[in-house]
Amino acid sequence: MANQDPLSSQMAGLSRFTFHPKEVPQMEIKKILVPVDGSDASKRAFKMAIDVAKVHGAKLVVTCIADVSEAAYPIMGVTLDKNGFINIKAKAERLLAALKEEIPIELDYEEIVETGVPGAAITEIVEQQGIDMVVIGNSGKGAVSSFVMGSVSQYVIHHVKCPVLVVK
Numbered sequence: 610m611a612n613q614d615p616l617s618s619q620m621a622g623l624s625r626f627t628f629h630p631k632e633v634p635q636m637e638i639k640k641i642l643v644p645v646d647g648s649d650a651s652k653r654a655f656k657m658a659i660d661v662a663k664v665h666g667a668k669l670v671v672t673c674i675a676d677v678s679e680a681a682y683p684i685m686g687v688t689l690d691k692n693g694f695i696n697i698k699a700k701a702e703r704l705l706a707a708l709k710e711e712i713p714i715e716l717d718y719e720e721i722v723e724t725g726v727p728g729a730a731i732t733e734i735v736e737q738q739g740i741d742m743v744v745i746g747n748s749g750k751g752a753v754s755s756f757v758m759g760s761v762s763q764y765v766i767h768h769v770k771c772p773v774l775v776v777k
Contacts, residue, residue, distance in 0.1 A: 636741075637741065638667045638742050640670055640739060640741050641658050641662050641669055642740040642742070643655050643658035643745070644672050644673070644731050644746075644765075645671060645673050645708060645746075646676075646704075646746075647704050648746060650777065651746035652746070654744050654745055654746035654774075655708060655711070655744075655746075656711075657744055657776050659711070659713065661744060662718075663716065667741070667742075668717040669712065669716055669717070669719075670719045671708060671712075671719070671720050672722070672730075672731065673705050673723075674723050674724070675698040675700065675722065676697065676726070676727055677725055677726060702722055705722060721738075727764075728768070729764075731743070731764075731769075732768045735765075735770075735771060741771055742774065743771060744774045744776060745761070745773060745775055746775075746777075747762050747776065
């Protein structure tokens with residue numbers, strides 16, 4: 610026994626554990642939420658969500674949150690008046706209309722346009738709609754920008770109970 614390899618003795622101790630794939634519950638994905646904002650990362654997430662929905666036969670819920678911060682900062686050229694909020698919502702609706710063309714006809718889908726703070730609005734949609742998975746783009750913000758403005762994907766990861774797939 611003195612000549613036995615230490616790794617072999619450790620592996621021998623593991624032999625009592627057996628993996629049984631049939632005993633592992635399969636994740637059932639019926640509804641997938643993909644938030645989009647027009648960024649390259651959200652476009653990649655949108656395409657990934659379509660692929661995942663096809664594989665699982667799931668319904669695709671596409672949402673665009675009209676970010677109130679765009680209407681709240683005149684520096685961005687948008688004002689706090691009623692027209693500012695109308696403009697950001699119209700922008701979100703145009704984005705969803707353009708993406709709708711890319712959804713395969715056989716795929717069941719739903720569109721949701723909300724006005725609000727993106728992270729909180731996405732979290733609320735997940736709860737209200739009974740979403741099984743979120744596929745979201747990583748904004749690619751730098752460390753300073755993420756620290757100051759926050760990261761929507763990070764917020765969602767920490768506030769929803771379902772799996773979140775972050776696409777870079």
